[in-house]
Amino acid sequence: MKATRYGRKAALAVIAAGALALTACGSDNATGTNANTQSAAAMKVTGTLTGIGASSTGAAMDAWKAGFAAANQGATVQYSPDGSGAGRKAIIDGSAQFAGSDAYLKDDELASSKAKCGPEGAINVPVYISPIAVAFNLPDVKELKLDAPTVAKIFRGEVAKWNDPAIAALNPDAKLPDLKVTPVNRSDDSGTTSNFTDYLASAAPEVWTDKAAGVWPASLKGENAKGTSGVVKTVTDTPGAVTYADDSAVSGKLGTAQIKVGSEFVKISADAAAKAVEAGKPVDGRAANDVAIKLDRKTTVSGAYPVVLVSYHVVCTTYDKKETADLVKAFESYVVSDEGQKVAADAAKSAPLSKSLQTKAKAAIDSIKAKA
Amino acid sequence: MTNTPLTTQGAGRTGDKVFSGAALAAGCLILAVLFGVALFLVVQALPALVAPPDKIQGGHGFFAYIGPIVVGTLIAAVIALVIATPIAIGVALFISHFAPRRLASGLGYVVDLLAAIPSVVYGAWGAAFLAKEIAPAYEWMASNLGWLPIFQGPASATGKTILTAGIVLSVMVLPIITSISREIFLQTPKLHEEAALALGATRWEMIRMAVFPFARPGVISAVMLGLGRALGETMAVALVLSSGALTASLIQSGNQTIAAEIALNFPEASGLKVNTLIAAGLVLFVITLGVNMVARWIITKHKEFSGAN
Secondary structure, X not given: OHHHHHHHHHHHHHHHHHHHHHHHHHHHHOOOOHHHHHHHHHHOXXXXXXXXXXXXXXXXXXXXXXXXXXXOOOEEEEEEOOOHHHHHHHHHOOOOOEEEEOOOOOHHHHHHHHHOOOOOOEEEEEEEEEEEEEEEOEOOEOEEEEOHHHHHHHHOOOOOEOOOHHHHHHOOOOOOOOOEOEEEEEOOOOHHHHHHHHHHHHHOOOOOOOOOOOOOOOOOOOEEXXXXXXXXXXXXXXXXXXXXXXXXXXXXXXXXXXXXXXXXXXXXXXXXXXXXXXXXEEOOOOOOOOOOEEOOXXXXXXXXXXXXXXXXXXXXXXXXXXXXXXXXXXXXXXXXOHHHHHHHHHHHOOEOOOHHHHHHHHHHHHOOEEOO | OOHHHHHHHHHHHHHHHHHHHHHHHHHHHHHXXXXXXXXXXXXXXXXXXXXXXXXXXXXXXXXXXXHHHHHHHHHHHHHHHHHHHHHHHHHHHHHHHHOOHHHHHXXXXXXXXXXXXXXXXXXXXXXXXXXXXXXXXXHHHHHHOOOOHHHOOOOOOOOOOHHHHHHHHHHHHHHHHHHHHHHHHHOOOHHHHHHHHHOOOOHHHHHHHHHHHHHHHXXXXXXXXXXXXXXXXXXXXXXXXXXXXXXXXOOOOOOOOHHHHHHHHOOOOOOHHHHHHHHHHHHHHHHHXXXXXXXXXXXXXXXHHOOOX
């Protein structure tokens, strides 16, 4: 008994020290977002916030939870990675205070969210940007240049060998092997698949005739594996295999393709992904404080990498209680702040939100209010 | 003084009542749980069963969606049993009738240990090791046995096929079939065995004449238990199999099992998709129920041949 009691005390001390250290770090780093940190600190939020949603943001979410709890004693965030669909359902029926989702609310979901989220319904706040790499396992080839129709053909199984003229024409200098092309896709329903197929369906509609969806088209032959780690592992083990995966998960052994945008080829990077999101348009018919972005997959903006996943936090515009509203505002302000984006980038190698997007997101968060 | 025996008698009756009550409650509880599961599945599955065909994944209605997956589930389970049954019976016979006693107990323990490994470990082993190693064998099968529809090429480059999944499943069902068969073989009446040997039978003939007829119903139920595990196994298949449309060839990627389909798609499912997946679960429930009923029927049919009477 005694031992455990001491153990617990020691643990508490360690936690407190850690929290102090982290808060100290927070105030040091917050030069750019002074206003955010101050308002969050001034609010003195406490309580527990419950979120349900996408598993793709899991690593970033853990970092946010830890960072937020450290900066706000007495406030905790619980997040259950049950999937984007489950998250959107939970915010609509009021069982969660925020949802993580790889897609913004659809119009009918927005309409039904008005029952629990006040007359203006729920809004989408972009919090996480991740570029999706086209990664391949070719001996001696680390970089390839591909355009959307060629990528679509590869993943439809219409390119048999790596030295196919379609690939060779784009890569005159590469030593392409006479190796079978083995496309590998995700076997589970995922936001990565949904964004990748959305890119293919928008940028190469003449080749990719299927609709964008989280489940890979069943009619296509091809290999698959479970989860991002599964596809990366399978491709790493199989020469000639190619897949799409979050850039952060692609190991050094694999090559990544440069994607043709306009007339140039763009290498995958956090900056290029942020630029592509920047080029997106606000979704039609949404309120001014809803930051849902219609990505322009066919963008020709120089240096933009359009194969990108944007993950949102879906929050209510009106909460029943002031404490809940304050807690949501404090947490989301932290998430989109420089520091929040930095810890996510460190933990999950996501691309930080651009300055203008951050401003829009912050404005949206500030519009959250409690029921009068 | 005369009170003491009366009290003990009374206590005995109370104990009796409590125990029979508890047993009855346990019996009823399992029925209630089963009924509850069935009810949940039916209620949740209903929207998918009555939905317009174009709303279901694939766009041709629920039965067009589930049909190929059911066949895939059966293919994987059959592969597992075809591989595991002879090996399991051989191992069980070796332990019960051939091995020296000290080796037998150790071997039995090791086989039982196989059942203690979590299925996700089998899955990881299959996906990360077996598939890669077995891919060249598939290449060979495709070029030499390709005239058989089940070995038709081109073979999968990753080796993550339904045959690999079946092999992993066979390792997983092996301990169940082995340990039950072993227990049954050990229960063969000694008199039958000795009688067979006394009549001049060799050891193998003795096993054929005395052990197998006695053990048949038990072995069948062991195989059926194994089949149940193979049908319902989720994680290993989800990790190993590179799923796809129904394919006759066992060495190409393709096919899918119900349990893996549910596991892979449930986390991100919403709306009607959830109902569709639960309906798939209902189908698996019905299949497993059917398998168990057939097993019972076979066992009762074979009872009269058993050496037990």
